[in-house]
Amino acid sequence: MLPDGAIEANHLWKRFRGDRRRRVLRDELERIVDRMRGRGGRGWKWALQDIDFAIEPGEAVGLFGVNGSGKSTLLKILTRVMYPYAGNVSVGGRVGALIEIKAGIHPDLTGRENIYLYGSLLGLPRKHVADRFDNIVAFAELEDAIDRQVKFYSSGMNMRLGFAVAAYLEPDVLLVDEVLAVGDASFQQKCLDRMREVIADGTTLVFVSHDLAAVEAICSRGIWLAGGEVQFDGPIRESLSGYRRSIEEHSESLTRRDGVVRLVKVEVAGDDDGRIRTEGPFSVRMVMEAAEAGPATLYLGVSEGPGTPIFSLARSTFFASGETEIRCAIETLPLPRGRFFLWVGVFGAKGHDLLQWHPAEHFDVIGPELDPAPRGVVRLAPVHVTADWEIEGR
Numbered sequence: 001m002l003p004d005g006a007i008e009a010n011h012l013w014k015r016f017r018g019d020r021r022r023r024v025l026r027d028e029l030e031r032i033v034d035r036m037r038g039r040g041g042r043g044w045k046w047a048l049q050d051i052d053f054a055i056e057p058g059e060a061v062g063l064f065g066v067n068g069s070g071k072s073t074l075l076k077i078l079t080r081v082m083y084p085y086a087g088n089v090s091v092g093g094r095v096g097a098l099i100e101i102k103a104g105i106h107p108d109l110t111g112r113e114n115i116y117l118y119g120s121l122l123g124l125p126r127k128h129v130a131d132r133f134d135n136i137v138a139f140a141e142l143e144d145a146i147d148r149q150v151k152f153y154s155s156g157m158n159m160r161l162g163f164a165v166a167a168y169l170e171p172d173v174l175l176v177d178e179v180l181a182v183g184d185a186s187f188q189q190k191c192l193d194r195m196r197e198v199i200a201d202g203t204t205l206v207f208v209s210h211d212l213a214a215v216e217a218i219c220s221r222g223i224w225l226a227g228g229e230v231q232f233d234g235p236i237r238e239s240l241s242g243y244r245r246s247i248e249e250h251s252e253s254l255t256r257r258d259g260v261v262r263l264v265k266v267e268v269a270g271d272d273d274g275r276i277r278t279e280g281p282f283s284v285r286m287v288m289e290a291a292e293a294g295p296a297t298l299y300l301g302v303s304e305g306p307g308t309p310i311f312s313l314a315r316s317t318f319f320a321s322g323e324t325e326i327r328c329a330i331e332t333l334p335l336p337r338g339r340f341f342l343w344v345g346v347f348g349a350k351g352h353d354l355l356q357w358h359p360a361e362h363f364d365v366i367g368p369e370l371d372p373a374p375r376g377v378v379r380l381a382p383v384h385v386t387a388d389w390e391i392e393g394r
Contacts (some may be wrong), residue, residue, distance in 0.1 A: 001352060003092050004057065004172040006091055007206070008054075009051050009052060009074075009087070010364045011087040012077065012086070013049060013050060018328070020129050028383075031310070034074055035090065042050060046071055047073045047075075048238075049086075049229045050349035051074065051087070051187065051228075053062060054177075057204055058203070059205070059220065060205040060220050060221070062209070062222045062239075062240075063225065064212065064222065064223075064225070066226065071177075075175050077089055077097055078091055078095070078097075078100065080337075081103060082344045091373070092173075094171045096122070096165075096166035096174045097174075099218060106150065107149065108150075110148060110149055111161055112147055114165070115137075116379050118166075119165075119167045124204075127327075128169075132170075136168045139164040139190070140163075141160060141166035141330030144227065145157065150278075150317040156187075163191055168194075169183060170203070170272055173203070173204045174195070174203050174204070174205050176208065177209075178208060181332075189378070192218055194378075195207070195218050195228065195248065196218060200316045204321055205219070207219055209349040211242075212244070215236070216236055216237065217377055218375060220236055221233075222240055222243075224240075224243045231243075236344060241305075241339065245339065247306050248341045259346070259353060260292065260355070261289070261290050261291075261354040262288065262289045263284065263344060264289050266285070266342070266344070266360045268363045270283075275366055276333065278335060278336060278366070278368060281329065281331060281332070282329070283328065283331040284300060284342065285326070286360075287323055288355070289324075291303070291323055294315075294318070294319060295348070296346050296354055297314055297316045297317070297346070297347050299312060299313070299314075299341070299345045299346070300314075300316050300344060301313070301343040301357075303340065304339075306339070310382065310383065311383040319346075323338040335383070336367055336369055336370040336382055336384045337365055337367045337368060337369055337370075340364075340365050340371075341359045342360050343357060343359050344360040345357035368384065370382050370384060
């Protein structure tokens with residue numbers, strides 16, 4: 001039997017049947033063509049394929065991947081909302097889950113009644129729930145609405161109630177899906193702080209989110225899913241780095257290269273030996289070809305993979321017809337050690353794409369690791385800052 005807070009998944013497989021076709025002539029013709037080409041028509045789609053992992057009590061694990069990679073399916077199997085096709089999963093202790101905004105919340109009951117109902121489903125005595133009732137209501141900021149039926153709550157109020165109940169009734173395992181995106185920025189930070197507190201108290205956390213900065217802030221381990229399979233399972237920064245690289249590669253494969261302006265060549269360089277170092281020089285040399293002359297704004301950005309840059313630079317210019325050589329130099333590069341990606345875009349006077357925003361080159365920086373932020377504090381960008389410290393005892 002597993003100790004409270006432990007999770008084990010052994011060779012999990014889960015599949016879903018393909019969508020039922022409409023009985024219309026066009027769909028019937030597509031079905032006939034599929035069969036003639038050997039595609040077999042409607043079949044099964046694997047959502048999870050041979051998933052295998054173990055989570056220790058008190059661990060904070062981030063689960064991430066593109067839409068359709070199997071994250072929510074895995075969470076629903078952990079909560080017994082659905083069951084695997086093959087394999088088995090074991091979860092020790094009580095499970096608190098916030099998978100969907102209204103999951104576990106009955107719309108015809110008041111907020112007060114839902115809190116006690118949720119506690120009874122967890123197997124908690126009424127006095128245990130009553131002792132934490134005021135904390136739950138205060139955290140959810142629902143003092144004026146706690147005796148109102150939940151069906152009259154907004155999406156944000158639903159989410160606040162659900163998270164507060166799940167986090168304050170002291171589950172052994174807390175499962176949180178992307179629902180935090182509904183809350184405002186201040187409440188999201190409150191949720192991150194609360195997750196940090198429950199981890200410190202020994203609760204196991206599995207956190208699913210597309211907000212990679214929040215995942216890195218709260219989790220120490222990352223599981224990257226792609227196509228229903230585990231691509232990487234390890235330290236959070238390493239797993240996120242691999243995922244960000246895959247995003248960049250996917251973005252590059254989808255980029256159109258037939259704009260009014262074409263990127264012919266791009267080179268990045270560092271100091272005299274060509275290496276790029278933290279707080280060292282950094283230069284970009286590009287050759288662009290314009291089909292016709294005209295004004296434009298050139299944008300450069302540096303990111304860890306996704307199209308959201310750590311920093312960006314812009315320069316208004318006039319492209320002549322034909323090739324134009326462009327150089328940009330940064331005297332001191334504020335990046336820590338790691339792999340980064342140079343993004344390039346050119347836009348016309350009214351914001352029209354002349355060259356689509358896309359990753360053009362990647363480079364590795366030699367230097368120190370980034371100083372860690374406190375757990376639960378979201379760091380927006382990995383910027384290296386040099387500082388002199390003096391500490392004197394008194």
